[in-house]
Amino acid sequence: MAGLRERKKEQTQRRIAAVALRLFDERGFDAVTVNEIAEAAEVAKVTLFKYFPTKESLVLRGVGQEDLAGIVAARPAGRSPLEALREYYRGFATGPTEPAEAVDRDTLIIQMRVIFASPTLSSGANDLLHGQREALARVLAEERDELTAALMAAQITASVLTLQERFFRHLVSGASLEEAGRRLCGDVELAFDLLENGLLENGLDQPGE
């Protein structure tokens, strides 16, 4: 098993992604053409597009695939959706379990730096949560009316996205993984408290002057 073919393919794919990330980091996402990437990675353009469906996917592959719907659907009996999600993000913030696919830290940080530096990529990353939202809404709609489910899903995914953005922004601006994780811990609790108790609690929604 693990034939030569498979190994070479994986190797090629990694090389392309690595070359692309380096070039993007050096000169910005929009200033690098796929032709350059292909050339630098020593493959034909058409081959590059066999491994990566789009230019964006060279960076966004593997980003933000939390599967919120799955977490909620698979939650143990007696636990509410929000509890399950809070639990999950607690684990994410404290444990270094997060890079399941074993992308090393440095690469992850570069990846985030590239994403935040490019409006194209930032909004592309945003889109990835769209499908998640719909999937989560479907799961939630099994136990409540559709509008409530849709609103819950919208609020939850928006909050999670905000948490992610802050986390990675800390990383990009120089914080260590531990430091960023520690901050994320507090952020997670605040975010879920807000979701559970609403914006009115504690006078968060203050009248104007």
Added chain:
Amino acid sequence: MAGLRERKKEQTQRRIAAVALRLFDERGFDAVTVNEIAEAAEVAKVTLFKYFPTKESLVLRGVGQEDLAGIVAARPAGRSPLEALREYYRGFATGPTEPAEAVDRDTLIIQMRVIFASPTLSSGANDLLHGQREALARVLAEERDELTAALMAAQITASVLTLQERFFRHLVSGASLEEAGRRLCGDVELAFDLLENGLLENGLDQPGE
């Protein structure tokens, strides 16, 4: 005033948008090329792009520019952000004040049909709220800490987007403007109640089986 130039420009712009919308509705956004649109509207491609910066903008121009941040910033003294926004959407739902730019109903409905029929356009419409979210977060951050402001802005814009989607989906699937407005009334109250009181209230966040 109102010289010949201005009139002709406006007329040309309208013609292009109308032709484009008709073609998109007939054959789908992705299946129509800008060359076809230009040809059908009897202008050069380069002229078309002088009026509309992108193909998407042929449909999305004027969609979803609520200016949430402005509403919050301009709220009367003594009113909280959520109260101000709830008020605004109440007005939107009941009054026929909404098409300030006087796009007629039929056109609006076709526009929404085209948008919902195309993933490209749907996610494009999504992006438009991104800037809104940031602007709203900035306004809210004047009176609370940044994270809370960011989370509030995220939850609010997500909820508003959900409301809009449902409203237009009703319209597209045949409801009259009055019918859709009536439904929106109830939806608005639910959405803002959820925002104010959180998902825990009334046991909305139920444990699993």
Added chain:
DNA sequence: TAAAAATATGAACCGGGTTTGCTTTTGAAC
């Protein structure tokens, strides 16, 4: 009516992505 300013245009170009038709490489059977 002539000069100045705004607009429109065709044609060539760029970059992301696909199609086509062909060559090379690999895995496996004999």
Added chain:
DNA sequence: GTTCAAAAGCAAACCCGGTTCATATTTTTA
């Protein structure tokens, strides 16, 4: 080892959204 089918790679041409450029036409205004 030889053979052969499948997989992978490739160059070149193509499509489409969008831009640039140099030129022509129209509207304004003086």
